[in-house]
Amino acid sequence: MTGQRPGAGPGEPVAGDVHPGDDAPDLPAADAPAADPGTPAAADPPAAEGPRARRRRGRDPLAAALIGVLTLLLGFAFAVQVRTTGTGEDYSTLREEDLVRILDTLDAREDRLREEIADQRSRLRDLASDDGRSEAALAETRERAEALGILNGTVAAQGPGLVMTVRDPEGRVRVADLLDAVQELRGAGAETMQIDDVRVGVSTAITGEPGQLRVDGVEVESPYEYRVIGSPQDLATAMAIPGGVVDRIGRQGGSVDIVQSPAVVVDALRQLDRPQYAAPGDGD
Amino acid sequence: MIPILGLALGIVLGLVLEPTVPLWLQPYLPIAVVAALDAVFGGFRARLDGIFDAKVFVISFVSNVVVAALVVFLGDQLGVGAQLSTAVVVVLGIRIFGNAAAIRRHVFRA
Structure with a gap:
């Protein structure tokens, strides 16, 4: 509303300036109904014009200057x-108590938001660490399962190693010879092996008479083929030491061929027996 | 003519210079402007009525502004500044309306 006033101001004075020139005849009729202001003008139009003109002429310069300065x-x-109102500095005109209230509200909101942020942060951290922990645990478990599987012979394995063929044309190689070979290979760092098509595990037994040997109850016939995974060099050296496996089988009339290979496949599998008496202990 | 010229020049100066209102003046400036507007409307009405007096105008202008600012200042000191400035604006608004009505009767004869 106040915004319109200055606009109306310049407009009105034009009318006002025109007005005094010929208001004398009109004023009385128009102002007759109006109570106070009209009466003096209506009473004496010429007189009304007189004082006004006189006053204007007689207006002293000091008053004019004051009016000018004030306006x-x-x-x-x-x-x-x-301008100030228009610049959007809405808070600049607010009173102290209003500002304090606004500030309080903002503080409370800030606190709430901060708490929320902290909450979400910790939840994010929890989730991330949970994720990482379970993933790591899963990977570790999987690795261990694979290692155990290779040791137990429940999964196929491949890697560097050697293929050892034991020929026994005279049928004189004994259980002890084959068992020695297994022990020696294990001692030389063999990780897993198979004899012919039987995987060698922790409970593998070699039984029978010379010429009718059985590995884990499965009959094997000469030539016996050992497929072993481990360091080929170490294994070959362990077999060839004087008084070792190769020597002893040679004394029984057999012969041993050892072929080192960068990729030996051990793919015979063993069935794991479910332990009947043993159960996992509590201690880690 | 002088008041109109003064007003126009003042508005132009205010728009061109774009001064920053000092902080201590900020609560009082709007009230002072409204009070001065009341005085100007009163003066314009008086001039149309043919009873304009420069002395009365100057004194009423100054006293209006001072009293309005003083009332708001006192209100601020008493802790009711917001309410008192509303009261001052309402009273001055009513007076401005009254003066505007009288001016309208002169200009439009209605």
């Missing part, structure tokens, strides 16, 4: 105030 100040202040 100039008003216009200035008006424009400045409109």
